[in-house]
Amino acid sequence: MKGYLEKVPQRICASWRYRKIVEGTKSYGWHRHKEYELAIHRHFSGSCFVGHHQNEINHNHMVFIGPDLPHAIYSNADGEHTQCETHVIWFRKEWVHQLIACCHELEPLKRLLSNASHGIQFSTDTTERATQLLEGVIELPPHQQLTTLFSLFSLLLEDKQAQQLINVVAPVDEDxxxxxxxxxxxxxxxxxxxxxxxxxxxxxxxxxxxxxxxxxxxxxxxxxxxxxxxxxxxxxxxxxxxxxxxxxxxxxxxxxxxxxxxxxxxxxxxxxxxxxxxxxxxxxx
Incomplete structure (x- = not known):
């Protein structure tokens, strides 16, 4: 299961890309990116597939997906929601790892990025706070957009209810x-x-x-x-x-x-x- 490679257009003079998508239904078959992807799903229900893992989507569902990890998403055809709202962030692997190498303060991101290779789902509370943080971000000056991304990283790191989605094996302290x-x-x-x-x-x-x-x-x-x-x-x-x-x-x-x-x-x-x-x-x- 590879999924087709979806190319993410990069913003000129920007290190990361943000997009808000509002559509009547959502049906994205198996695909993958070379970039990390953080996706927030709001105001609809459906199914999210990450690797061999499948879970349900409800309002304020957020997943973090590593490079080349196949995933797919579908909204339910129940007519309950007429608009599917998605907020998506992409950033390149090389860029974020160079940042970590230069800034010791970003060292905690290493574990988060490593876990993203198996997919991570965050709590609804963190998802709501992340959505509020992104409100109007695209209209901010470039340096404030970047600091918003750093604030978002901090939110993700603080979520104690985050769950790894696939390839979960025994914790290191078990036999x-x-x-x-x-x-x-x-x-x-x-x-x-x-x-x-x-x-x-x-x-x-x-x-x-x-x-x-x-x-x-x-x-x-x-x-x-x-x-x-x-x-x-x-x-x-x-x-x-x-x-x-x-x-x-x-x-x-x-x-x-x-x-x-x-x-x-x-x-x-x-x-x-x-x-x-x-x-x-x-x-x-």
Whole structure:
């Protein structure tokens, strides 16, 4: 799952870019940027995908996404909200790392930027404060725009309720065997996702009980073994749809499905489009 590379136009004589977007609906398929992206979503509900992670969007939803991390976003077609408001900030990796190298005071940003490679979601309170901070920023003199960005960085660093979205493994103070076990489990799934595998197969591979496998996935991925396996299969299917011309019935077999209707149903529930429409959209990108 790569997503098409979306190029972000840079502002002349500016180190970062800010945009406010208001539209009736929101439907952005899988894409990525070379820049860091901070996105605030307001006044609508929908779904946000970051890597293999999916969560719901409600008013005041803010995510921080690192370079080359695929993501997608869709508003719900429930008619409840007529305007989807999004505030987006982009800045280049080289620029922010040069800043940190020159300014010791910005050293705390290192961890924030590192965590952004797995996606970060912030609290609604921080999101509201960030939105207020950005109000009218584009009309400020350039030096005040930059200080506003620094103030925004400070807000993000202070959010104790921020959550990392994907690839969450055991905290550093837990037994290292847990982290090693997760790595072995992921390697096993990536090697065998096309086969008919179940919890007991992974349990035997790891030499642990089936209940231990279930707890492992619930604790560290916040989802079941079967949900995680399904995401791997569907994400690989996306790669094949995007980067090959293989017929869909062949792709289905390669990712472990034996029923096309079931695959189509699960794919549309996960990506909000049919496999055929997804391939067509990626080819146009």
């Amino acid at each position: 290292e065997r847990i982290s090693e076990r997760i790595g072995r489990a992921e390697a096993f799934l990536m090697q065998n996702f096309a086969n008919d595998i179940a919890v007991n197969d992974l349990a035997e591979h790891l030499y642990i009980s089936e209940s231990s496998v279930r707890r492992l996935y619930q604790k560290h991925y916040k989802e079941s073994f079967s949900q995680h396996l399904k995401k791997i299969r569907l994400n690989v299917a996306c790669d094949l749809l995007m980067n090959t011309s293989l017929p869909i019935n062949i792709i289905i077999q390669k990712v472990g499905y034996d029923n096309q209707a079931n695959f189509n149903r699960q794919f549309k529930a996960y990506k909000h489009v049919t496999p055929t429409a997804y391939r067509a959209a990626m080819k146009r990108s």
